[in-house]
Amino acid sequence: MSVLITGAGGGLGSAVCRVFAESGAQVIGVERAWRETMPFVTISADLTTAEGCDSMVAEALQHGPIDAFVHLIGGFSGGSPVAETTEQTWDLMMNINLRAAFLALRAVLKPMVAAKQGRIVAIGSRAAVELSPNLVAYAVSKAALAALVKNVAAEVKDSGITANVVLPSTIDTPANRKAMPRSDFSRWVSPESIAKLLVWLASPEAADVTGAVIPIYGRA
Numbered sequence: 763m764s765v766l767i768t769g770a771g772g773g774l775g776s777a778v779c780r781v782f783a784e785s786g787a788q789v790i791g792v793e794r795a796w797r798e799t800m801p802f803v804t805i806s807a808d809l810t811t812a813e814g815c816d817s818m819v820a821e822a823l824q825h826g827p828i829d830a831f832v833h834l835i836g837g838f839s840g841g842s843p844v845a846e847t848t849e850q851t852w853d854l855m856m857n858i859n860l861r862a863a864f865l866a867l868r869a870v871l872k873p874m875v876a877a878k879q880g881r882i883v884a885i886g887s888r889a890a891v892e893l894s895p896n897l898v899a900y901a902v903s904k905a906a907l908a909a910l911v912k913n914v915a916a917e918v919k920d921s922g923i924t925a926n927v928v929l930p931s932t933i934d935t936p937a938n939r940k941a942m943p944r945s946d947f948s949r950w951v952s953p954e955s956i957a958k959l960l961v962w963l964a965s966p967e968a969a970d971v972t973g974a975v976i977p978i979y980g981r982a
Contacts (some may be wrong), residue, residue, distance in 0.1 A: 769834030773935030777953030828910035
């Protein structure tokens, strides 16, 4: 199996790439700009542009069919009520969390539909389905991502393609530990736990699971 993974160099991405590789998959990892050699195929692309997403898919196809697409790219910004949220924060969250996903999915769906097979999994957030005061731009962008993936699932359900979105709570990454040093890290969900779920969703065994919004909260 060949799996194309965006956000492959981040705290979650590094674990996801490792676990997929350990499962025997050919990993193709995507970042805006790789600055080091990785033990898997790498692609540098700006996924906030249509050209970047099309280039990513074209380059990935040079290594064979794309059996699975795992979209990990996301960002967080906020901390203000709606009345004080700036357009810059709103646009940033929509671009990173929604626009990039739309452009990437649109690009990868073309070869998957032609091949009549594929697995799509995106990482959302618990904030997509629960009230998140003072985080409106982030929460709305993640809710829209979930809606996007569910609509994709409905459109391709007869094409041998599945599409699901996974909603973690706070992920136990070095960046999150640095940002929230007084938190109880043991209650957060581990990147490895999320990675194992993604591997299963990308497998033939998950053929009957599509359009699902799947929580993975740890003990948070």
